[in-house]
Amino acid sequence: MENGGEDKHSSVTTSYRYWVREASQDAAPLPVPRKLSADEVAPPDSQPPTLGSIWNKAGTWEEKNLNKWAADRIKELLGSIGSVEFPAGKAQIAEVTKCSGDAFLVTVRNKKRVGYTYEITLKIKGEWTIREEIKTVKGHVDIPEFSYGELDDLQVEVRLSEEKDLPQQDKIMIKQDLKQFLNPVREKLSQFEEELKDR
Numbered sequence: 001m002e003n004g005g006e007d008k009h010s011s012v013t014t015s016y017r018y019w020v021r022e023a024s025q026d027a028a029p030l031p032v033p034r035k036l037s038a039d040e041v042a043p044p045d046s047q048p049p050t051l052g053s054i055w056n057k058a059g060t061w062e063e064k065n066l067n068k069w070a071a072d073r074i075k076e077l078l079g080s081i082g083s084v085e086f087p088a089g090k091a092q093i094a095e096v097t098k099c100s101g102d103a104f105l106v107t108v109r110n111k112k113r114v115g116y117t118y119e120i121t122l123k124i125k126g127e128w129t130i131r132e133e134i135k136t137v138k139g140h141v142d143i144p145e146f147s148y149g150e151l152d153d154l155q156v157e158v159r160l161s162e163e164k165d166l167p168q169q170d171k172i173m174i175k176q177d178l179k180q181f182l183n184p185v186r187e188k189l190s191q192f193e194e195e196l197k198d199r
Helices: 067-079 168-197
Strands: 062-065 083-086 089-108 111-130 133-147 157-160
Touching: 067 089, 067 111, 067 168, 083 168, 089 133, 089 168, 111 168, 133 168, 157 168
Parallel strands: none
Antiparallel strands: 062 089, 083 089, 089 111, 111 133, 133 157
């Protein structure tokens, strides 16, 4: 051709390959299914057991949601506290009215880690002897947000229901009494943490 130009119609060979549905002569043969033997299915005894799911042999990140179990277990444990005695009365947990949060189990690098964050409200009912008269008092004990490993820092906040006939000093005394629920609640939540570790 003139001026050293190339013919536009000449075939060009490239090193680019791609897969096509139609088989050609130089295509690889299709894979043939093969039944695995018992040795291939069962892991050899030399491998250490892995935590978590069967598919996670490498022990990579795997998170399991334990919210349902945790909320039910916390309610069950706190409901079993029973009554707490005070110098001028006694009270018990009537109901766990709020138990919201998250609990989880994480498997990473073949190690288990658990955690949770919860908020709890307990409905309390009790009787106090005030000026030689037995008064029934209702209230709530709130446990603000707390997390795994933080039970030593647990705090409680007490709210009394409308008790219009109680003097202010008696309300203060009853609130102080209800703060004594902190220790039995802490013990039950410690038990919950131990059970969570065994999940």
